[in-house]
Amino acid sequence: MVLATVLAAAVGISLAAAVPSTTSGTIGSLSPCSAIISAPLLPSQYYGIEMVTTRRVPGTGRAVGTGMVNFARSPFGVAVSPSGRYVYDLSLSIDRIKAPRRGAYTAWAVAPDLQDVVRLGVIEEGQVASARVTWNKFLVVVTLEPSTEPTARWHGPVVMRGMSRSGMMHTLAGHGPYENEACLKYGFK
Structure with a gap:
């Protein structure tokens, strides 16, 4: 009797929702996986990176930039590297920067220990450079390189x-033995 009641309730809910069911596991024209992938992946402000100019190169003093970090898309919900780290899509745009007289502005992502470097690419005002990274903590730098040719590290x-x-x-700027270090120097307000 209980089984018949549960079965009748399930059939009633299915009919009330008017959801067409098929044997292939899809609802209408969407499979469960494609419904997840097509959902908008808008990043929160938490995943934004404010770029700060160093004012070391003429024409860059008024420059502003923004980096955005998104989780890489995956049909499995979360993209991970072979070593099990999350995979992130990093994109960077800059504005109010003058074109260099020589060379090209190049964007890079680098691990905190400065050992591992990923080249995002040459970047100009209004354009976006992007790459995938697998670090949880990282730095983003824009350098003035002598040419547009790809290199392993910036020069x-x-x-x-x-x-x-x-x-x-986890930065120690402004705390403990580093309290004389200005936080603004590192991009903090």
Whole structure:
């Protein structure tokens, strides 16, 4: 009797919802997985990176930039690297920066220990440079490179810099033995 009641309730709910069911596991024309993938993935402000100019290169003193970190799309919900780290899509845009007389502005993402570097690419005002990273904490730098040719590391002066929000949680600037270090120097307000 209980089984018949549960079955009747399930059939009643299915009919009341007017959801067409098929044997392939899809609802209407969407499969459960495609419904998840097509959902908008708008990042929160927490995943924004404020870029700060170093004012070391002429024409960059008024420059502003923003980096955005999004979780990489995956049909499984969360994208991870072979080592099990989250995979992030990092994009960077800059504005109010003058074109260099020589060379090109190049964007980079770098691990906090400065050992591992990912080149995002050449970036100009109003354009977006992007790459995938697997670090939880990282720095973003824009440098003035002598050419547009890809290299493993930067060689030119740093024009702008920023830090992932997770990297900001553990900085010692302004605290303890570093209390004489100005937080603003590191991009904090």
